Amino acid sequence: MRATHLRRTAAALLTAALCFLPACAADPAPDRSAASPATSPGPAAGTVHRVELRGAVNVRDLGGYRTRDGRHVRYGRVFRADGLGKLTSADGKKLTGLGLRTVVDLRVPAETARDGADRLPRGLKLISRPVPDRRLNDTTNEALGSKDPDTQRRLLGGGRAERLMRATYRSFVTDAQSRRQFAATVRDLADGRGTPLLFHCTAGKDRTGWLSYVLLRAVGVPDATATGDYLLSNDLRAAADRRTRAGLEKSGRMRDADLLTPLLAVREDYLRAAVDQARRDYGGLDGYLTEGLDLDSRTLARLRSRLVD
Template identity: 30%
Template sequence: MNDKGLINFRDIGGLKVPTGVLRPDYFYRSGQISGITPEQSEFLQNDCRIRDVYDFRSTDEVEQAPDTDLVHAKYYHIDILSDKTSNGASLGAMITDGSQVRQNMLKTYESIVLSESARKGYHDFMMGLLSDNAPILFHCFAGKDRTGFAAAVILRGAGADDQQIMDDYMLTNKLRVQANKDILNRFKSEMNQQQLDNLHTALMVDSDYLKHAQDVLLDHFGTFDHYLQNGLDLPSDYIAQFRNKFVVKS
């Protein structure tokens, strides 16, 4: 599928899992869709048939760059990291002095698993999926951390293994090459080399981040099922409902 140049855009469906295939042409993830072209809008509306858009960005991020309205689509703003005083996943917070970027990212992933706003946000998102009957798009700013974790939860819920989940997660680095170059060029004149290097690091995903999130999840909840039930407050038969609806026989 030609993604019309949408940033970090992909369908995470079509994946073979033990009980079948995760429904293709249904779960789309991306970076923010503010200021997209009419051709890109048409692609999302008509080719992908997006009917629900879930935006995981902070209120500030949304105000600075509102999503382009898609005809026929409902819009849901879920601020995953509103509990964090400084939103480590926003562009502004990525630009730090010193070499704290990796530490900041690891802390951000802890918040993505444990913070109240993230747990409520992912609860609302995952419950929303059960009542959705048409394709959805979910995104944040870069489509890499808040969105990357949401994709991992969907894939795990479908029965995907660690490697399949990591492959989708790491694809971000390949799909964001041009977007990251554009951001770095935009800041070239106002940053020193150290800051540019920090920003470049912050714009990438690292397998350690997702592994850290998984470790934190298992430390606090014991199992993925317990994370869904006790962390996200989802029904005990959530996975059965999800697979019944979204895993199709291959």
């Protein structure tokens, strides 16, 4: 049985990449209310409402942030998360308590096949909108599959992992399929279709992090605050990421699992790579919204009306 478990673990690790790294089960969490203030210092202490689940670690309400004109993003309208394939029955009840109607899954089919489909309460509508990254996926698979420290350093060391991440974030702006998937979710929120809505990928930090940043900026949240929300994933995922690195070293896949740290973390320069790409391609984030995502002024006005008090 132990050999079977190790083979399954190795197979999961071989498909690692951007938010494609295996989602570790969360540490058992106390049975609190569905949404409670995050204990980690965040962009606005006491504002971030974390949804504490046993089967996911990076689940939170995007509400509470102050906009430039002194208003606030409404709680209970839009949520962000990591993978939902390991949710318990108690987790499902908490999600039901949030009043969710729709879950948008940004994972590609290979991730769903590896980690399992979302385990959701009955009645929730699930929409698959995969946002891919083949280059990062292929490179990480090659590194882990080799089991060779020299190969892994050649592929991921010396700043190469960081460059892969920046390229991935730039693809959120340049890749047409990615733009379509992000835009469709923004439109759903603007139209009120299926809200309250939750979107997620595997780790809830890159694809989910970029979409969260774009949404917050689109409704008037300042850059520093939206960036703080993005960086909060480092705090919420810290324990799970430590387990991932320890598991890789214990399984013999990596001698130096710290080489993966740039792929597991979120960093402001990753986010800036996407923002800078939006500036080059569309003149800025406003142009990315209107030209890149093809969102007209009425859609953006409806989005602000629905999400901001």
